[in-house]
Amino acid sequence: MKPSPLFLTLSPLFLALTSSSSPSTPSPPSPLVVDTAPSHLRPYILPRYAGHAIKLTTSGQIIRFSITANSSAGAFSLVQHAGKATGWTSARPHTHRRVHEHFFCTKGRVELWTKKNATGAVDEARVLTQGDFGTAPPGTIHTFQHIDPDSQLTHIYNPGGFEELFQVFSLGDFESPHGAPYELVEEDQRPFGDATPEQEAQLNSLDLWIAKADVYVPRRDFVNGTAGDARLNWHDGNNSLSSDPMDPYYIAKDYGPKYLLNSEDGYKVIQPLLTASQTPFRNLTVGTITLSPRRKGEKANVVRLENHFAIQMDEGQLALTIQGYERELLLQGDVAFIPAGTRFEYYATVPFTKFLYVNAGERGYADELLERAVPWNFPVYPA
Numbered sequence: 001m002k003p004s005p006l007f008l009t010l011s012p013l014f015l016a017l018t019s020s021s022s023p024s025t026p027s028p029p030s031p032l033v034v035d036t037a038p039s040h041l042r043p044y045i046l047p048r049y050a051g052h053a054i055k056l057t058t059s060g061q062i063i064r065f066s067i068t069a070n071s072s073a074g075a076f077s078l079v080q081h082a083g084k085a086t087g088w089t090s091a092r093p094h095t096h097r098r099v100h101e102h103f104f105c106t107k108g109r110v111e112l113w114t115k116k117n118a119t120g121a122v123d124e125a126r127v128l129t130q131g132d133f134g135t136a137p138p139g140t141i142h143t144f145q146h147i148d149p150d151s152q153l154t155h156i157y158n159p160g161g162f163e164e165l166f167q168v169f170s171l172g173d174f175e176s177p178h179g180a181p182y183e184l185v186e187e188d189q190r191p192f193g194d195a196t197p198e199q200e201a202q203l204n205s206l207d208l209w210i211a212k213a214d215v216y217v218p219r220r221d222f223v224n225g226t227a228g229d230a231r232l233n234w235h236d237g238n239n240s241l242s243s244d245p246m247d248p249y250y251i252a253k254d255y256g257p258k259y260l261l262n263s264e265d266g267y268k269v270i271q272p273l274l275t276a277s278q279t280p281f282r283n284l285t286v287g288t289i290t291l292s293p294r295r296k297g298e299k300a301n302v303v304r305l306e307n308h309f310a311i312q313m314d315e316g317q318l319a320l321t322i323q324g325y326e327r328e329l330l331l332q333g334d335v336a337f338i339p340a341g342t343r344f345e346y347y348a349t350v351p352f353t354k355f356l357y358v359n360a361g362e363r364g365y366a367d368e369l370l371e372r373a374v375p376w377n378f379p380v381y382p383a
Helices: 005-009 012-018 164-168 197-205 365-370
Strands: 044-046 053-055 062-067 077-083 100-107 109-115 124-129 133-136 141-146 151-158 249-251 259-263 266-274 284-291 301-303 309-315 318-322 328-330 335-338 344-348 353-360
Touching (some): 062 335, 100 109, 100 284, 100 309, 109 133, 109 151, 124 249, 133 266, 151 284, 151 353, 284 365, 353 365
Antiparallel strands (some): 044 335, 053 062, 062 077, 100 133, 100 151, 109 124, 133 249, 259 266, 284 353, 301 344, 318 344
């Protein structure tokens, strides 16, 4: 039978997994590459569109678990939220008390609303496109909505564990041998109604506290992708990280702070999106790193960190060697998790390779790089 052309666009790591049971395959994939996040702390690579997936709504939205509280020993969680355009928010407006939630748009467009739960706070909203970032500290009212035909939002939770809510309210597992991003459903039914007292109690036990309509209604008066404080830029000027760890904020792609590092292993452009100063727990750093390709005579980057570290590929191709395993090549959407104390090496194999980093702890890998970097006005490295 002629193979589906969709396979031509899938990550080589995903194809290795889906074909490993074929009699013609000479050997199984590296044990580093897995098809679901492990149930315990260990290094692993999860290919794009792999991972345990569940149905979130009747309109076809899917949650994939890339990093869980079990696989990260509770440090942080990373889930992928994919779906079509919808006329409804994916969740009731709500807050968390024990978790800080961060949002990174990886495909399409997603509307994100945030409001600090304080007197006089401004109701902010943004249309996120690929590479945009937003964050909702504990106590922040927030919700989100997919508005493009193929949209994906990466949710980061610190500490890990909130993803259990998706398991509890799952509409069933989602499986696709072809790696479909989400379930194809024509209807666009409202995903929820008014919560019963029993449902509210269950949601509260999972650290979701509903902000009812008499308290909060998502604003819809977007102008050029933004609504809220008119003094704040959105894709038309620089954004800065908040000075208050309890404040929600947004960073448009390439409009946040940027730094250049030129070293014996090539160029790096570091763009912090969140440092330990921006979370009340002081236990996470998030951002992007863009690499020049490894040239003849240049060294690979050799790293051993004190805290757990994750990579989510954004562009290009990354060669990654984790201690005890063979080298693997990562493409867009692939996720790698590296436990604290584990030595790893990496380098870019093609120009302009970029990844999202998530690092547990107060001081992360980016902090080490920034000590040797200089402020930079561009999202790209020099010619």
